[in-house]
Amino acid sequence: MAGHLTPLLYFGSVLVSCSGFFLRQYHIINTLMSWPEAQQYCRQHYSDLATFESMKEVQQHLPDVTYSWAWIGLADDPSLWKGVMGKEPNSWRWSATGEHSQSGFQFWSSAEPNYGNLFETCVLMDLNGGWQDKACTLLYGFVCFAESSQSQVTYTYISTQKTWSDAQAYCRQHHTDLAVIESSSQNTDVYNSITPRASAWIGLYRVPWTWSDQSLSTFRNWRQGSPNYPSIQHCVASDGQVWDDAACDADYVVVCQTVSKLKTTVRQTLQTTADITLPENNAQILQQVEAELSRRGFKDVKLSWKMKPVKQITEKTAPPQ
Template identity: 50%
Template sequence: MDCVTQILLFLGFSLHSCSHFPPRKYYYVNLAKNWTDAQLYCRGKYSDLATIVSMDDISRLQPAFTYSWAWFGLTDDPKSWRDSMGNDSNSWRSSATGETSKTGYQNWAVSEPSSTNGNEDCVEMYPNGQWNDAPCGALNSFVCYNVTNQNTKTYVFISTLKTWTNARDYCRQHYTDLPMIENNVENNAVYSAKPATAQLWIGLYRVPWTWSDKTQSSFTQWRSSSPNNNGGNQFCNTENPLHEWDDDTCSIKYPFICHQVSKVKTTVRMKFKTRADITDPATNSQILQQLDAELKRRGWTDFKLQWKIQPKKQEEEKLTEPTFG
């Protein structure tokens, strides 16, 4: 079982505690279903379509099975990034904030974004001012923006060709960041800052693929040359008997893998040494929020945190009977 070390820094104290994940149990279901129907089946019979976030999870999977491919719970739903600006974990985000769009503004070129070859996770501006998703490792010029004391944005064109990541780092070092574009005025300002024929990076990116149960994890087990979005519609994931992953068309019918998470109730006793008022509801709420975020980051799902402060033991007063002379 995975041991998780949680480090909570809050109001000048640190908490170190170690607890264990309830391990997922995996079930191969030999019924041919599309990805969506497989998800519904797993949620009805178990916890969800299988989440696989470590080699420990891989070791708990069956070593081999009799069919070639099986669905599991990883998907890259285009509704979150192609049909709208979205606010899911695989939606487009601003480099400057790490957050999804507040206005929903977009200026995509026709048929974009497309995720061609399954690796177009950064955004460039075409010479005409429209946007295109592109491989983050491609080389482009770029525009940086800066914010003045009057909260006015100014834009600077950088002609040096860099990858999206290197362009972002350059802007953060010398200016504020790659441009965050939330309306037509800002898009025109970036367009006006560049030469007419320049194609350049802007500050949009995304992290593709999300787990059905909303677990956040960077673990992957892709086979060579995957994902590739072959045909432009491969947004769901399968695994083969070697536990290698591949993207495929979600409407294809495959057997699938579900997981079940044991329901457990755990009480963690903590002793704080701090000047903060632990009985203050606002303090309790902030601690629980940090613990909640850390547990989700570590792969915990479907849990509820409650705060209970044990009353201090009061020494009983010793009563003495009065004596009379």
């Protein structure tokens, strides 16, 4: 007589609660103040200065516009990048890591960096070994680096002229990345690798104009010709439709925001032969789902199980012959 096979199939629903969606409500403050005063006021009475992440948000705000120009949350504070290695979103960082300097070492040439012509957000080493910010679309040779298993770093100069982005792609394909420099000795090693002597791209870059609430939104809504005057105009005002850079000590009315997190529940049904009533299996599956959601950009994800009744499937015994 054939035996009975009784595999158990476990069904479970993962309830994924995501609070990474934001609802912004804008508030117009009809009091003239500077951008730093506006930031302080909004943070004290609301959430922060206004952030706009899409044209849809701009258009939704339009019916409430009663001002000619008002401060919003976009700015590019030069104290965080002008001759310093800061730790803020608009500070200098290295291509290889996407992170700011670990040591704080810098070797800027005289009067650099200056964000000239509002395009200079990539860095090259000049003929004297100093650093200069330049427009990333210019053509220069570049220095790649590679690190051995013994943590030994080698630098390779490529004389072929490329834009900073193309140089980055080349270094990542053939070496490790564009050169990272965290000390005087490394700066000397990079400088000595450039033969014959020439200016060359290194891996330093920055992303200008960041939001007061630390939003990573890259949405921009500049009016034609803006931003246009980098020496003193480091803050942004809006007329409700387009944006312009302005001196941060100018007086404008203010757009503040309050931000609410929207919770969204996603139900995912899983079918597995694993026994998800066992804590170790349960935890492992939840970790995998959480990691995947995090990779896709969901923040503050909380997972829980809601178990359905176990369904038992029995293979019937073959009838006697």
